Amino acid sequence: MSDTATPNVIRREDYAPPAFLIDTVDLEFDLVPERTIVKSTLAVRRNPDAKHAAHLELLGEQLEFIGAAIDGQPWEQVRAHEHGLSIENVPDSFTLTLTGACDPAANTTLSGLYVSGGNFFTQCEAEGFRRITWFLDRPDVMSTYTVTLRADKTSYPVLLSNGNLIAEGDLPDGRHYAKWEDPFRKPSYLFALVAGKLVALEERIQSGSGKEKLLQVWVEPHDLDKTRHAMDSLIHSIRWDESRFGLELDLDRFMIVAVSDFNMGAMENKGLNIFNTKYVLANPETATDVDFANIEAVVGHEYFHNWTGNRVTCRDWFQLSLKEGLTVFRDQEFSAAMSGGDENEAARATKRIEDVRVLRQMQFAEDAGPMAHPVRPESYVEINNFYTMTVYEKGAEVVRMYQTLFGRDGFRKGMDLYFQRHDGQAVTCDDFRAAMADANGRDLAQFEGWYSQAGTPRVSVTTHYDAAAKRYSVTLAQGYANGSPAARETQKGPLLIPFAIGLIGPDGQDLPLKLEGESQGAQAGATTRVLEVTEKQQTFTFVDVEAKPLPSLLRNFSAPVIVEYDYGNDELAFLLAHDSDPFNRWEAGQRLATRELLALAARASAGQPLETSDALVQAFSRVLTDTSLSPSFRELALMLPSETYLAEQMAESDPAAVHAARQFVRKRLATALKAEWLAAYQANLTPGAYEPTPEAAGRRGLKNLALSYLSELDDPADAVRLATAQYDAANNMTDRAAALSALMNASAATGAGYAKNALEDFYARFEKEPLVIDKWFSLQATQRGTAQRPVIDTVRALMRHPAFNLKNPNRARSLIFSFCAANPAQFHAADGSGYAFWAEQVIALDAINPQVAARLARNLELWRRFTPTLRDKMRAALEQVAARVKSRDVREIVEKALA
Ligand code: B3K
Ligand code: ZN
Secondary structure, three states: OOOOOOOOOEEHHHOOOOOEEEEEEEEEEEOOOOOEEEEEEEEEEEOOOOOOOOOEEEEOOOOEEEEEEEOOEEOOOEEEEOOEEEEOOOOOEEEEEEEEEEOHHHOOOOOEEEEEOOEEEEEOOOOOHHHOOOEOOOOOOOEEEEEEEEEEOOOOOEEEEOOEEEEEEEEOOOEEEEEEEEEEEEOHHHOOEEEEOOEEEEEEEEOOOOOEEEEEEEEOHHHHHHOHHHHHHHHHHHHHHHHHHOOOOOOOEEEEEEEOOOOOOEEOOOOEEEEEHHHOOOOOOOOOHHHHHHHHHHHHHHHHOOOEOOOEEEOOHHHHHHHHHHHHHHHHHHHHHHHHOOOOHHHHHHHHHHHHHHHHHHHHHHHOOOOOOOOOOOEEOOHHHHOOHHHHHHHHHHHHHHHHHHHHHHHHHHHHHHHHHHOOOEEOHHHHHHHHHHHOOOOOHHHHHHHHOOOOOEEEEEEEEEOOOOEEEEEEEEEOOOOOHHHHOOOOOOOOEEEEEEEEOOOOOEOOOOEOOOOOOOOOOOOOEEEEEOOOEEEEEEOOOOOOOEEEEOHHHOOOOEEEOOOOHHHHHHHHHHOOOHHHHHHHHHHHHHHHHHHHHHHHHOOOOOOOOOHHHHHHHHHHHOOOOOHHHHHHHHOOOOHHHHHHHOOOEOHHHHHHHHHHHHHHHHHHOHHHHHHHHHHOOOOOOOOOOHHHHHHHHHHHHHHHHHOOOOOOHHHHHHHHHHHHHOOOHHHHHHHHHHHHHHHHHHOOOOOHHHHHHHHHHOOOOHHHHHHHHHHHHOOOOOOOOOHHHHHHHHHOOOOOOOOOHHHHHHHHHHHHHHOHHHHOOOOOHHHHHHHHHHHHHHOOOHHHHHHHHHHHOOHHHEOHHHHHHHHHHHHHHHHHOOOHHHHHHHHHHHO
16 A cells, blocks of 8 residues: 555554564664664564464565574565565564665654764654564564664764663774663664764762662753753652652663754653753753743653653553653643742642643644544544644643542552553553552542543533522533534543532632531531532532632633633632632633633624723733732733634634734733833843743743733834843843844834844844744744735745755744744735645645644644635645645545545
């Protein structure tokens, strides 16, 4: 079958154990960019738990077959075909030697073995190992690996692979070798090698049990000054996993390597994590506060995979969320702990708010479109298309719900049992759920629905207060209101929903909570209760409620659902001012703003003039001037919902109307609160040396938000003055980029050229820093357009800039993805110019790098939800792409979108 034929659908229900097992793998590489020779020696035996098979079917892609031997004798019964090798009529147990060649220099897919910046790197998850050598390339085949690397010593002085270095030395002709041994059994997707001119920041630490560990962060020599933060993040991750989960680093050596050509964020290869430079390199001059936080999170994420993913891995790729949902949950908890300690609830809430914002904008949208799938998908065409927001972020919410139900201690018990049962195994999401259930003595059969049902559940809430009886009843009804046909197929019975609730009295204080029929003292004093909703509709009655309360619903976002409750504007303002749950405090402000913005967008859509009440201005004013709230919380509360999120809430998405509405409100808030923004700017300066602490980052965040609002004023003189000074004096990238962005905004609004010099200076200053040049592209791709110069013109011009390179995923993302995904008003231009550009780029990328192309292809999948004129143009662009692309990756996306 060729890639252009109807693609095969892989189904979860078809899982069968492998017919053969591979106990040991010995790999020898002769590394040459255009033709690398790989010799693989495998100890193979029949799987006693599988059906008998006469032939051994190995997967291989884009490989040149050189030879095969069994137990040292050449084996002629080998059939090479497009998907691999059939080794025919094999014995029950044997040593198989395979020799083949691949071409890393020509590998632009960045899957398998490839060359980047003259160095060799690998990426094997999910199915890249088969592009290196023929194998049972599936996660339930676990083996121990020894790897010998041979290469020219001058060009490739550093030779790395998984595990421990056991030998190295010189070879004739200026070559050398290194031999690595990984003592832990692993699936092929965790194999890695790196070879090239690299240097390392090193640190030796003692793990919890007192063993010495060598930690290294490998980069190109000129980047060594940007490795400290990644190293610190790694050490913090190691300590946190020891203290929170009792999990220790199991290898003597742990390496992180940075590469600038990489399809995603990073990869958890055993002992040899390979990272996109974006998630390693940072110093104050080149990286923003957000970059620093992202690096900490991704370093943590990959490190935590060492246990959740590597020691216990997935039986098959349908179980991907077993490792990804769990590891995202772990990195979220880690970041929360780092940002304020476990005690500081308000600081933890900041992280929670940021995570939920992403979930609601991205995952809820995915769930409402043609790619909707359960956390544990039922089928796929290309597995790389299922590294999704649902598997990762909703998966993390599902894991979080166990902790919400059982508490931190109960969750820990479940984790302990999970490792006790499954260390060294390839298992399923059901195994994880069983460990949680058994460790906590609970039947979690109903909880399975979270893994098998797609779509976003809705919980609609009605309340009733009986003043005479002092009873307050809350009725919760669950169901799926929205959703695509893809999601509806899977929606079966009611879910077990942990629904956290508080009741707020007229004085703004939380009321003590007692449920009907409950003995005194059951959870006495607690002012938040987790109600376990198990029915389609269920009523919970609180007793001894002295006055009519206001409900604080789904505190801390205790389940990934949409809550429907008809709050009045004054009630939302009250919650924003008083709710003791910081998440819901923020949520109240967002609801208020969303309501206002959607009403305005509807007017804009209908061509009516925009006008608004003072309710939002007053509520925002109170938050802005309430210095008892942390700057980071105020920043989040004062940030309006994104245009993308707002457009998704409309019956028919109209990006231009949303943009008009949001700009109108931004200007209104800027004008009405000008003095307050100026005061907040001055009050949150961070003089002195740059520190990437959450505290300092919070101040910079609020200050730069103030600057951004001020840049909306009709007369932006104040903003331009502040931003120019800030740009010139900045000792860190956060302030410099924010100043540049404010200048660009003021320029777009007024047609003046405030940003011209700064934009030129920025390029000249950072010409040698690719990650900063990415920011330079992205700032221009996401800028506001003007009638004279729509952003598409700028983007097309930048495609011809000498620094642009379509083959580098970071650069492609910085310009093309930023424009298509993060500038909705310009991308969805009424003339369809954005869609034409999108189609061209998807087609161009399809031939270079299908994984990156498929990500971009997803940008139009919600086309059916847009206004009719846009919808037609979007469909035409999708059809154009469908007719032209070849990869299985992109075909799956566009065919599902058009189906
Ligand atoms: N496990 C990798 C993702 C691999 C993506 C393959 N297309 C990174 C991570 O989630 O940690
Ligand atoms: Zn992961």
